[in-house]
Amino acid sequence: MCVLAQRAKSKGQKANYKLGMEWPLLAFVIVALISTALSELPLASLRNLRHLLTILGAYTVAFSLRRHPEWRKPLLWTFIGVATLASIWGLAEYALGRSSKVQSTQGTTMTWGALCVMFMSFTLQQALAASSRRERWFSRLQFIPQIFAMLLSLVRGAYLGFAASVIYLLRHYWTNRRLLVRKILPALLVVIVAFAFLTPATVRQRFALIFDLKYHSTQVRLVQWEYALKIAADHPLFGVGWRDMLPLVRQYVPADIAVVEQARYDIFHIGHFHNNYVMILVCFGVVGLFAFLWLLIAVWRQLGRAAKLAATEYDRLIVFAARAAMLGFLVEGTFDWTFGDAEVITMFWFVIGLGFGQTPPHAEPNTRAELAG
Secondary structure, eight states, rough: HHHHHHHHHTTTTOOOOOSSSHHHHHHHHHHHHHHHHHHSSHHHHHHHHGGGGGHHHHHHHHHHHHHHGGGGHHHHHHHHHHHHHHHHHHHHHTTTSSOOOOOOOOOSSSHHHHHHHHHHHHHHHHHHHOOSSHHHHHHHHHHHHHHHHHHHHHOOOHHHHHHHHHHHHHHHTTHHHHIIIIHHHHHHHHHHHHHHSSOOOOHHHHHHHHOOOSSSHHHHHHHHHOOOOOOOHHHHTOSOOOOHHHHHHHSSSSSOOOOOOHHHHTTOOOOOOHHHHHHHHHHHHHHHHHHHHHHHHHHHHHHHHHHHSSHHHHHHHHHHHHHHHHHHHHHHHHSOOOGGHHHHHHHHHHHHEEEEEETTTOOOOOTOOOOOO
16 A cells, blocks of 8 residues: 555656566466465365565565665664564563563563574664764664574573674675774674573573574474475475464374374474474475575565665665575574564564665666676
8 A cells, every 4th residue: 555655646757666686476377366266165274375465565665765865764763672672571571471572572581582593683783883882872772782682582492593694694794804803803702601691591491592403492393394295295395375374283292192192282282383484385385385485585586686776885784684684584584474474574574674775766686696796
């Protein structure tokens, strides 16, 4: 609706709606529709396909920011500010004993953790390289409640996803030895010391559990992935459609499977497989998985091109933040079904649009997307 309203207001002026990911997007949608038509539960699958409409958010944000560059900084600071308020709200709920983990305004901690990974990428980028010293310190202050809200979510996938985002952002500063030695390394040392002394023991224990393959929630994932591959082997090309996987789990997984009781309960009561790529494979088959990966690669590479087209260094850094957020989303998606979570995927396409929106209004996307940097 926003795009249509702005289009009408532009009075026929030339506008570029393309983001350079149209062909892989079309391929993925077509495969999803074929999978739905062939599914045993086509209506359920069709209802779930509504989540694909969230990609319109990327087009809306990108088009709006290209036409109105003056909106870019206010939107960014609004985004970061609201994220900080949500983090403080979650920490307050936790401090008052109303929740055992921070989940802020979300229904589950996993949703909150996934959201944290994406908005913290932008806050960290501003803390490192905002255009003024005041903005950098303002971002650093906001980063404090954000990182504690993420850590206290106790979502291990979020820890790994954010670590990937940090590594991606910092790689742009390794060549600047003065910045590295005087600012980045001391800041990392402070963070490490603060983590060691200020974070609760539950957070440190949660980090340790990342490597514990016998932990019950890790066992759940390993069992789920094993039998998901068996389901996919029986429906190799177009999958079973986007549906509740619980009936299939109960059909394929033996009732007497040798796992701890807590893991057994989750295996037989959770209707997804805690992995974006495994879920896409089961839902849409090998063809759908290839189309999905093609779409993600196209988005990544077009963001790289957007960084080159950005008119200012500030705009270019925002594109890098969008890429970092995307990388965090992709890494966390290895451990959770974030692509099927409406709140998470809505923010994902929002930040992608924020990255694409940093280019000039009439920039033509390179559909071959030669930039892979």
